[in-house]
Every structure is written in structure tokens, then in C-alpha cells.
Amino acid sequence: MIRKILCTFALGALASTSALAWPTKPITLLVPFPPGGSTDMIARTLSSKLPDKLGGTVIVENKPGATGTIGAAQVARSPADGHTLLVASLGPFVIAPHLIKVPYDALKDLDPITVAVQAPNVLVVPAASRHNTLSDVIAFIKANPGKMTFASSGNGSSDHLTAELFWQQTGTSGIHVPYRGGGPVMTDLLGNQVDASFMNINTAMPQIQAGKLKALAITSAKRSTLLPNVPTLEESGIKDANVYSWQAIAGPKGLPADVKTKLNTAIASILNEPQTKARLLELGFEMVLNTPEQFASFQAAEYARWAKLIVARKITAD
Numbered sequence: 001m002i003r004k005i006l007c008t009f010a011l012g013a014l015a016s017t018s019a020l021a022w023p024t025k026p027i028t029l030l031v032p033f034p035p036g037g038s039t040d041m042i043a044r045t046l047s048s049k050l051p052d053k054l055g056g057t058v059i060v061e062n063k064p065g066a067t068g069t070i071g072a073a074q075v076a077r078s079p080a081d082g083h084t085l086l087v088a089s090l091g092p093f094v095i096a097p098h099l100i101k102v103p104y105d106a107l108k109d110l111d112p113i114t115v116a117v118q119a120p121n122v123l124v125v126p127a128a129s130r131h132n133t134l135s136d137v138i139a140f141i142k143a144n145p146g147k148m149t150f151a152s153s154g155n156g157s158s159d160h161l162t163a164e165l166f167w168q169q170t171g172t173s174g175i176h177v178p179y180r181g182g183g184p185v186m187t188d189l190l191g192n193q194v195d196a197s198f199m200n201i202n203t204a205m206p207q208i209q210a211g212k213l214k215a216l217a218i219t220s221a222k223r224s225t226l227l228p229n230v231p232t233l234e235e236s237g238i239k240d241a242n243v244y245s246w247q248a249i250a251g252p253k254g255l256p257a258d259v260k261t262k263l264n265t266a267i268a269s270i271l272n273e274p275q276t277k278a279r280l281l282e283l284g285f286e287m288v289l290n291t292p293e294q295f296a297s298f299q300a301a302e303y304a305r306w307a308k309l310i311v312a313r314k315i316t317a318d
Contacts, residue, residue: 022082022259026057029087029249032071034064038202038285042116042247043087046270053266060087067156067317068092069102076104080254082263086110090158090246094302098310099156099317107303110250112295113263116271117285118244120220121162121198122227124213126189129196134217134236137196141172149175151194153182155317158245161306162198162219164313169238189213200245201226201284219243226284246288248295260292 027050029043040062047058063071072092078084086092097106104110123134131137141148152160155178167173177194179185182203188194190212198219205226207213215230221242223232233241249267251260268289271277277287290298309315 022256022262023054023056025083026059027054027082028084029058029060030071030075030084031060031062031087032064032068032092033062033088035062038119038200038245039087039089039247045276046087046249046267049270049273049276050266053269054262066100066102067096067154069096069100069104072106072110073103075250076109076252078252080111080252080256082251082255082259084252085113085263086250088248088250090248090302091156093248093250093299095156095158095161095306095310097303098307099315107300109253111253111255111260112292112299113249113251113255113260114267114292115246115248115288115290115295115298116267117280118246118288119201119284119286120218120224120242120244121159122201122204122208122215122219122230123166123196123217123233124189124199124204124208124215125196126192127212127214128192129214131196131216132214134231134233137216138170138172141167141174142170145173146175148196149177149194151177151179151185151189151197153185154178154180156310156315158200158243159185159198161309161315162243164315165241165243165309166198166233166238168309168313169233169241198243205284220286224284225281244286248299250295264292 029047031040031043033039043060047060050058063074068088068091072086072088075084075086093106096102125131150163160176163176185197189197204213208215215227217233217236218224218227218230219233219242271289
């Protein structure tokens with residue numbers, strides 16, 4: 001009996017020591033998109049500061065493809081030891097699984113750590129557009145169904161789904177014009193080749209500030225401090241229209257609880273540093289920094305929400 005107790009104590013001590021030793025090798029933050037976007041920026045902000053919080057080395061690896069699902073699948077297959085983490089937007093977590101066949105279960109194969117930040121979309125039109133208010137747009141597309149073009153960064157993207165939600169909630173229709181990424185959308189919007197877009201606020205703000213785009217409505221729950229004169233969709237009478245593009249961190253299923261806690265605490269500490277937080281707010285991000293449990297509940301709700309819209313609107317990946 002004494003020997004059994006001592007063995008149990010030794011095993012417990014070994015497990016504790018192992019947990020305390022993490023990380024034992026470089027931590028990889030895998031971004032399933034090309035460098036330069038919002039997700040990549042969040043990952044690189046974390047990678048530069050996490051070593052001070054956790055010790056060791058942190059690197060960023062970009063692995064784009066299949067709307068973020070190739071990178072997400074790699075993380076899902078990785079050892080659940082806290083050394084390979086996914087930093088991604090909502091696509092591979094809650095949208096892509098409804099549009100394409102993915103080699104992972106988004107709700108079961110990834111262990112949530114935190115939703116770091118979120119940013120709303122803004123309905124923008126070229127500066128020369130005849131439309132000056134959201135009411136102008138709604139009146140026009142009701143009188144001219146299928147005549148107004150709405151550009152997006154691709155089928156199933158946040159800006160596309162926001163447009164579909166807008167049409168659904170207002171009983172209207174527009175022409176969806178999908179592009180390969182946000183760059184071409186901006187080019188054609190500024191060139192008056194398309195009429196409007198529900199563009200992410202981070203992307204739209206420089207051109208709004210330059211007077212080249214007009215912001216007519218925002219998808220946040222309340223008005224943005226960056227655009228205090230721009231009404232929300234909901235205050236304009238469009239219900240259930242809060243939409244955010246969010247950036248989150250997760251790992252393979254089965255991450256040790258203490259590792260998740262340390263990561264959650266470290267990430268919150270970094271993004272709440274005054275200079276970092278001020279910069280993120282300046283770019284249009286809202287801080288979320290929820291717990292793993294809150295992230296799991298939020299993901300499940302978002303997963304169901306977008307599944308319902310995708311089915312109702314017959315949205316496909318092509």
C-alpha cells in the first residue's frame with residue numbers, strides 16, 4: 001500500500017513537473033492565410049511578446065489555402081502539447097465547413113483558447129455614388145431588384161454573408177460579385193466598377209478617411225468610435241444584423257488545462273498592453289478576450305447561425 005501511494009505521488013509529481021516545463025520547444029502560431037492581413041498581424045503581435053510571458057521561442061507560419069482549412073486541419077492533426085496553435089478568423093471555425101468538405105470537425109477537433117478581437121463590417125459605396133444613406137440603398141434596390149452590385153472578397157466570406165443577411169432581412173436582392181481577396185474589391189470599388197461592399201472596417205477606414213468611400217452603415221451592436229456618425233444596421237431597423245469578423249486562437253483537441261489557462265492569460269495580457277490595445281482600437285478592432293468556455297459557446301452559436309443562412313440562401317463555394 002505504501003509503495004502504491006509513493007508511486008501515485010511520483011507519477012503526480014512527474015505530471016506536474018511536465019506541465020510546469022512547457023514550452024519545451026518553439027511554439028508555432030499557424031496562420032492559414034497569406035502574410036499581411038489582419039490575422040497575420042494579430043499572430044505577429046503575439047509572437048513578438050509571448051516569449052516574455054511564457055519563455056522559449058514563438059514563430060509564425062503562414063499556410064494559406066482552401067479558405068483557411070488547410071492550416072486548420074494541420075493544427076487539428078498536431079500533438080496536443082501546446083506547441084502548435086491556430087490563429088485564424090471565423091472562416092475555418094464556422095463558415096468553411098458548411099461550404100466545402102474539410103478534413104476536421106470544427107467543433108470537436110480544435111481546442112478553443114480565446115477569441116482575441118473582432119471587427120464589424122461597413123457598408124461602403126464610392127464617393128461618387130448617388131447613395132448617401134442606408135435608406136437610399138434600400139429604396140433603390142427595392143425599386144430596382146437585382147440591379148445593384150455588391151462586391152465581396154469571395155463566396156462565403158464575411159462580406160458576402162453580410163450582404164446575403166442584409167438582403168434577407170430587408171426582403172431585397174442585389175448582385176453578388178465575388179473576387180479573390182479584398183485587394184481587387186477595393187480597386188474596382190474605387191474605380192466605380194461595382195456599387196457597394198460590406199467591407200471590413202480595417203480595410204475600409206483609410207479610404208473612408210481619404211474621402212474616396214462613403215460609409216453608410218455598420219454591422220456592430222453599437223456605433224463605432226471611428227465612425228460615430230454612421231448608424232448601425234440594427235438602429236436602422238434591420239434586426240439580427242450584428243456581424244463581426246473575429247480573430248481567434250485555438251489548438252488541437254486535448255490541450256492540457258494549465259496550458260490553455262497560461263495561453264489565455266498571456267494573450268489577454270499582451271493585447272491589453274496600453275500601446276497595443278490603443279493601436280488595435282485605432283484599426284477598428286474591439287477587444288473580446290473571452291475564456292475557452294466562452295469561446296466554445298460562441299463558436300457553436302456562430303456555427304449554427306451561418307449554417308442556417310448558407311442553407312436558406314443556397315450559398316455555395318463556387
